[in-house]
Amino acid sequence: MAGSSPESARFIAAQVLRQFQPRRAYAGPILNRLLNRTDERQRATDLVFGVIRNLLAIDTVTTAFSGRPIERINKTLLAVIRVGVYELIYRPDCPIYSIVNEAVNTAKHIGGRKQTGFVNAVLRQAVRHITERQKELSAASPRRTLVQTPQAGCEFDMDFLPDPEVSSSAYLSTCFSLPQWLVEAWLSEFGLEQARQVCFGSNRRPSVYARVNPLKTTGSNLLEQFAAAGIQAETVCGARPTKACEMIKITGPHAVPQLPGFAEGLFTIQDVAASHAVRLLDPQPDWTILDLCAAPGTKTMQLAEATQDSARIIATDIDAKRLTMINENLTRFALQSVSVLPYAQLSQQDEGSFDAILLDVPCSNAGVLAKRIEVRFRITRNSLKELTKTQRSLLEKAARLVKPGGRICYSTCSIQSAENADLIGAFLEGNGQFELTEEELILPSAEGFDHDGAYAAVLTRRS
Numbered sequence: 001m002a003g004s005s006p007e008s009a010r011f012i013a014a015q016v017l018r019q020f021q022p023r024r025a026y027a028g029p030i031l032n033r034l035l036n037r038t039d040e041r042q043r044a045t046d047l048v049f050g051v052i053r054n055l056l057a058i059d060t061v062t063t064a065f066s067g068r069p070i071e072r073i074n075k076t077l078l079a080v081i082r083v084g085v086y087e088l089i090y091r092p093d094c095p096i097y098s099i100v101n102e103a104v105n106t107a108k109h110i111g112g113r114k115q116t117g118f119v120n121a122v123l124r125q126a127v128r129h130i131t132e133r134q135k136e137l138s139a140a141s142p143r144r145t146l147v148q149t150p151q152a153g154c155e156f157d158m159d160f161l162p163d164p165e166v167s168s169s170a171y172l173s174t175c176f177s178l179p180q181w182l183v184e185a186w187l188s189e190f191g192l193e194q195a196r197q198v199c200f201g202s203n204r205r206p207s208v209y210a211r212v213n214p215l216k217t218t219g220s221n222l223l224e225q226f227a228a229a230g231i232q233a234e235t236v237c238g239a240r241p242t243k244a245c246e247m248i249k250i251t252g253p254h255a256v257p258q259l260p261g262f263a264e265g266l267f268t269i270q271d272v273a274a275s276h277a278v279r280l281l282d283p284q285p286d287w288t289i290l291d292l293c294a295a296p297g298t299k300t301m302q303l304a305e306a307t308q309d310s311a312r313i314i315a316t317d318i319d320a321k322r323l324t325m326i327n328e329n330l331t332r333f334a335l336q337s338v339s340v341l342p343y344a345q346l347s348q349q350d351e352g353s354f355d356a357i358l359l360d361v362p363c364s365n366a367g368v369l370a371k372r373i374e375v376r377f378r379i380t381r382n383s384l385k386e387l388t389k390t391q392r393s394l395l396e397k398a399a400r401l402v403k404p405g406g407r408i409c410y411s412t413c414s415i416q417s418a419e420n421a422d423l424i425g426a427f428l429e430g431n432g433q434f435e436l437t438e439e440e441l442i443l444p445s446a447e448g449f450d451h452d453g454a455y456a457a458v459l460t461r462r463s
Helices: 009-019 027-037 041-053 055-066 075-090 096-111 113-129 168-176 180-190 192-202 219-228 276-281 298-306 320-333 373-377 381-401 421-430
Strands: 130-136 145-147 152-156 208-212 233-236 247-250 267-269 288-291 312-315 338-340 354-360 402-412 434-442 454-461
Touching: 009 027, 009 041, 009 075, 009 096, 027 041, 041 055, 041 075, 041 373, 055 075, 055 113, 055 168, 075 096, 075 113, 075 130, 075 152, 096 113, 113 130, 145 168, 168 180, 168 192, 180 192, 208 219, 219 233, 219 247, 267 298, 276 298, 276 354, 276 402, 276 434, 276 454, 288 298, 298 312, 298 320, 298 338, 298 354, 320 338, 354 381, 381 402, 381 421, 421 434, 421 454
Parallel strands: 288 312, 288 354, 312 338, 354 402
Antiparallel strands: 130 152, 145 152, 208 247, 208 267, 233 247, 402 454, 434 454
């Protein structure tokens, strides 16, 4: 409001979390409505998404040290407590006194003076039980320590976490605030140590990567532009190094549309794992290519870049509203080889006419939980089953559209075998004219150049 003092990041975060419904709504739109009321926009954003990303762990601490279940705590006060507990555990650089004092002030501001005593009591009780806010995991007790990074965690003076010796899935689920059934699936498929690394990768604060547009610039030139604007960045080869793997990691919070070169189409934002589907397909300049689930167009642009804007690329999506996003990208990149086609206009005449099809299907997002944090509250076994029906149907459609000798790249941002290798295996059993040419599963990682998870398989139709 004009003339009023800006609100603190903690106050804004508590307001967002009070309104946020994990299984029904997204936090982003609520946050965007309130961000203009603070001059600590990035910090408020970090607090909101930090709490949501670690919600189960935070609520476990709150229950342990408040003496009452979450359901019996006033929703307004619970939002304030969650912000405070998050900072106590996951922001060891923040002084304890400022965390507690501002939580009390926020509670007073939102709920009135009578509400402050409970907030103060819960946070101070948690503080009393913390023995070390950042301790090496190798020297910490697992049942007393909530992990912060692969190296460190916040240790308490009592056991309050599930015993990993009794149930690894319950322990990892609580520590990383992930559905237990999902963790069980990872343990079954990947084993304990790799599943633990997947949990870290799924719960990290994700880095921002720019995929350089080679039609307009080079990585070194773009790095020079970033450096001139005071933006820290470095070149990286992706999760699987290739000859054409130039991407740039951007350090620090930045509004992407304001970055130098964005408006001119010198780069697009894409995770390093997501970039591998097009590289695996290896599209050629003389091909006719269909991007069947193209919106918002990130991979469509990559197809054009990889073929020197010389292929014939048709982009479509069943969601007609999202096709406008592809057109916006086409304008920014000034590409000539891409045509946008309404999904309904794909016809029998198109069958057997494409040299290659990129099929980036709708999926559970199980590989991108670090970015799409609300998914952890919504993904279920039943929703996974429904998705695989859609995925199989789209793959069957692509099989009819690709020409003999042509290639389909089936890709997801999931790491669940039901959506990936199992589905591809079942398709091949029923479609003898196709063979698996290449397959790649990338697991989420929090180490080094962190990245999401992704899957891609290239199927070739026999001539």
